[in-house]
Amino acid sequence: MNSQKWSVRFFTVADYEEEEIWLRERHKNGWKLVKTFPPCFYVFESCAPEDVVYRLDYKNNTENRDYFQLFQDYGWECFNRYLGWLYFRKPVSETDTEQDAEIFSDDVSRMDMVDHIIKTRLLPLVIIFFCCVLPNLIRCINESDPLADFLTIAFALLFLLYLYIVLYCGLKLHKLRKKYNKRS
Amino acid sequence: MDHKIRRIYVPMTESGFYILYCLQQPQHGYGICQQVKQMTGGELVISAGTMYGTLSKMEKDGLIAFVREDEKRKLYQVTSLGTEILNLELHRIERLYKNSRGENVNE
16 A cells, blocks of 8 residues: 655635645655645645646535536546535646646636635635624623633634634735736 | 626627537537637637536526436537527627728628
8 A cells, every 4th residue: 555644734715726736746746635634634645756737626515416527528537625625636648738737718717716715715704703703802801700801812812813814815815816807 | 688698798708609609509518628629729728617617607597508418418508598699799709800800890
């Protein structure tokens, strides 16, 4: 059996382009991705080094049999599903044109994917932030028993984490959208 | 015709146009890709995600419809609404072509 290796890496909904490049590099170095586990674990298996293109599509579990059949017809191997993402790969040797190595051939469809991410991932985060994290933090700050102090710290940390993720993903998705929009 | 549909699809993307054009005959996604590749001398390759997304949207908007299944692949064909949109788009492209060659369009 081939040897396996675990890696830890944080991946937000806005980092899919970097993820594709990283996985391609790993495959070139003889490690192919087998599976990912939330929140940040990757299982790799040793393999012959090869130039293989990796592509991620976000379908948020709306994919069906026809979707997989079509990608299979195009020569894509779907090997992993992770929190709404689908991981595809195809050896470069099996592509004859640059577009053969892409899952999207125009920027309109790339923008559609970003919009899908914003609607189903970023928006719920923003809603939780304003309707749950922020009101609870304010309520805890205004109370004065010892338990409230502890909760204040917990909610303050949660507040910072949420703020960071929402800002980071929001800005990055906005930038990606702008990049695609400019080209199309 | 619904104004909203018209606003979305006229003018349409290059991929959208070729997909609708090919679907005058029943065809499946990968078949359309092959046909477009051949028609355009390999200049236009419609990728899997773009193909799937466009077919899903056009089916939802009633421009194309599922006809039958062939070896686990769904075959689609244009509907009367799809034909109407295609004709509008063909008319627009002909105008562009004529004007680009310095000809005027006679009403």
